[in-house]
Amino acid sequence: MNSTRIKTPRAAFGKLLLNESRLAWRIPIGLGTGLGLPLLLLVIFGSIPALSQVSSDLGGFSYFALSFPILLDVTVLTLSIMLLPRSLIKYRETGILRRLSVTPVPPSWLLAAQIVINLAIVVVGIILLTAAGVTAFGLEPPKNILEFLLANGLTMASLFAVGLCIAAVVRSDAVAQGIGALLFFALMFFGGIWIPRPLMPAVLLNISNWTPLGSSVDAIQRAMQGLFPSPQSILVLTAYTLVLGYLAVRYFKWE
Amino acid sequence: MIKHSSTSVITVSHLKKTYGNVIADEDVSFVVNEGEIFGLLGPNGAGKTTTVECITGLRRPDGGTISVLGLDPQVDRDALHPVVGVQLQSSTFPDRLKVCEILDMYQSFYLNPANPEELAQALGLGEKLGSYYKTLSGGQKQRLAVALALIGQPKVAVLDEMTTGLDPQGRLDTWELIEKTRDRGTTVILVSHYMEEAERLCDRVALIDHGRIIALDTPYGLAEKVTGGKQVLFLPSQPFNDGLLTTLPEVKTVEHQGKRVKVVGSGQLVNAVILTLAKNGIEALDIQSEGATLEDAFVKLTGRHIHENKEV
Numbered sequence: 001m002n003s004t005r006i007k008t009p010r011a012a013f014g015k016l017l018l019n020e021s022r023l024a025w026r027i028p029i030g031l032g033t034g035l036g037l038p039l040l041l042l043v044i045f046g047s048i049p050a051l052s053q054v055s056s057d058l059g060g061f062s063y064f065a066l067s068f069p070i071l072l073d074v075t076v077l078t079l080s081i082m083l084l085p086r087s088l089i090k091y092r093e094t095g096i097l098r099r100l101s102v103t104p105v106p107p108s109w110l111l112a113a114q115i116v117i118n119l120a121i122v123v124v125g126i127i128l129l130t131a132a133g134v135t136a137f138g139l140e141p142p143k144n145i146l147e148f149l150l151a152n153g154l155t156m157a158s159l160f161a162v163g164l165c166i167a168a169v170v171r172s173d174a175v176a177q178g179i180g181a182l183l184f185f186a187l188m189f190f191g192g193i194w195i196p197r198p199l200m201p202a203v204l205l206n207i208s209n210w211t212p213l214g215s216s217v218d219a220i221q222r223a224m225q226g227l228f229p230s231p232q233s234i235l236v237l238t239a240y241t242l243v244l245g246y247l248a249v250r251y252f253k254w255e
Numbered sequence: 256m257i258k259h260s261s262t263s264v265i266t267v268s269h270l271k272k273t274y275g276n277v278i279a280d281e282d283v284s285f286v287v288n289e290g291e292i293f294g295l296l297g298p299n300g301a302g303k304t305t306t307v308e309c310i311t312g313l314r315r316p317d318g319g320t321i322s323v324l325g326l327d328p329q330v331d332r333d334a335l336h337p338v339v340g341v342q343l344q345s346s347t348f349p350d351r352l353k354v355c356e357i358l359d360m361y362q363s364f365y366l367n368p369a370n371p372e373e374l375a376q377a378l379g380l381g382e383k384l385g386s387y388y389k390t391l392s393g394g395q396k397q398r399l400a401v402a403l404a405l406i407g408q409p410k411v412a413v414l415d416e417m418t419t420g421l422d423p424q425g426r427l428d429t430w431e432l433i434e435k436t437r438d439r440g441t442t443v444i445l446v447s448h449y450m451e452e453a454e455r456l457c458d459r460v461a462l463i464d465h466g467r468i469i470a471l472d473t474p475y476g477l478a479e480k481v482t483g484g485k486q487v488l489f490l491p492s493q494p495f496n497d498g499l500l501t502t503l504p505e506v507k508t509v510e511h512q513g514k515r516v517k518v519v520g521s522g523q524l525v526n527a528v529i530l531t532l533a534k535n536g537i538e539a540l541d542i543q544s545e546g547a548t549l550e551d552a553f554v555k556l557t558g559r560h561i562h563e564n565k566e567v
Contacts (some may be wrong), residue, residue: 008337009365014363015363016360018360019357022352024352071379093341094347096347096348098313099343101313102311105364105498
């Protein structure tokens with residue numbers, strides 16, 4: 001009868017974003033764990049003098065300096081693979097996405113609002129950690145800001161793609177929580193939280209280079225020294241972003 | 256019954272929907288006219304919810320066609336959703352959002368929204384605007400869901416079990432709001448298993464059972480048609496000739512139960528009986544009048560009560 005497309009008021013996205021920020025503030029699990037945990041680790045690592053000793057075993061770095069990129073990644077990991085999928089799965093489980101799908105606003109807008117909020121918290125976290133490390137614990141500031149931003153941007157993109165993939169295929173919050181925790185520790189291991197990358201045996205280091213966190217830590221580490229991220233790390237992070245992002249979009253279930 | 260001359264807003268023809276081996280809708284057809292309140296009544300599992308889910312585009316029918324305001328709910332979702340307000344049976348909202356925040360968000364989705372505060376007032380939620388969703392009672396959550404279905408001032412409102420879990424006052428408030436909404440020109444289709452609700456609100460009802468429409472009429476017409484109408488029971492002041500009453504067009508049968516007389520019929524039955532008796536100098540004492548109800552109709556048609564699965 002009529003094919004006139006009625007436009008959804010643009011203010012709707014703003015309202016979605018506003019309510020999602022209210023929720024992030026009122027249930028501050030993202031702010032608490034995403035910002036609090038790495039800050040706490042930073043304070044602990046930064047306060048132990050031995051960890052700030054430059055060591056030739058560590059390629060001329062201190063353990064503290066080497067762990068800093070991993071702390072940045074703790075923030076990204078917490079929000080991207082632990083919290084984002086859980087929020088989205090809960091929205092699906094409780095019918096919030098379904099209810100939205102019978103309004104003029106597509107449920108994908110809520111997903112977008114969730115991504116924006118979580119990315120914003122990550123950005124705040126990275127700024128806070130870097131500022132605290134440099135001002136309070138004698139961390140060398142990144143020598144090249146653009147490369148530092150590039151390395152962190154690629155990290156966020158790839159890890160958010162991992163999180164969206166979890167949200168796409170996992171049906172229950174409890175399962176997502178388990179998968180998130182498992183991935184968190186596995187990725188942290190390859191990122192070098194227990195064995196710093198310079199101390200990893202060649203085989204392990206090679207595997208590490210193909211994981212998002214290994215590549216991310218490598219890229220951030222190089223950016224801190226003013227070096228451009230290695231082509232391999234750029235390639236790995238971009239590939240994770242594109243492949244997992246595609247899978248997430250392809251298989252995302254709204255109901 | 257509403258005449259065919261009215262414009263049809265929703266047309267469902269030969270709708271079929273199955274989930275695996277379970278048949279939800281076998282063959283459902285009906286037309287909802289502009290400005291009417293149309294009820295889909297039936298026991299749990301009859302196929303009511305599946306029908307409205309197909310109407311709102313949430314589910315794809317396996318067979319048959321649906322047209323809502325001339326649109327195909329599967330193809331024209333973008334055009335449909337701005338003009339159709341929906342209340343789903345099992346939707347929730349984030350616990351830590353306030354009622355006013357949820358209303359404000361939903362009103363921003365529509366081009367010409369209702370005033371959220373007035374809507375909340377009408378539904379008795381005025382005091383709760385500043386409360387978190389999680390502090391609401393079940394009935395209050397239900398009323399919020401109804402408010403969100405109406406906030407876009409839709410041309411069609413689809414309400415699935417809108418008064419389930421409401422206290423009597425909440426039910427009355429909601430019914431009043433739905434009537435007002437209809438008076439403003441909204442066509443309403445509501446799913447219910449409360450016969451009382453359908454009798455009070457609906458212009459027409461479709462009784463649905465095992466995925467088929469088993470009867471469709473006005474609530475009154477349906478009850479009367481199916482159960483043979485209403486009855487009046489009285490104690491005559493003196494004996495009289497049955498012929499006095501049986502000749503009346505309203506009267507179907509006259510039956511003596513001891514000293515009492517039971518008359519079954521339709522239309523203005525009570526008036527006709529009392530007036531006729533009075534004209535003949537007979538007084539009808541201790542009059543008891545009963546109209547047939549939709550519930551009676553349902554029992555008669557299906558052999559079951561609508562709420563229980565017990566056999567009659």
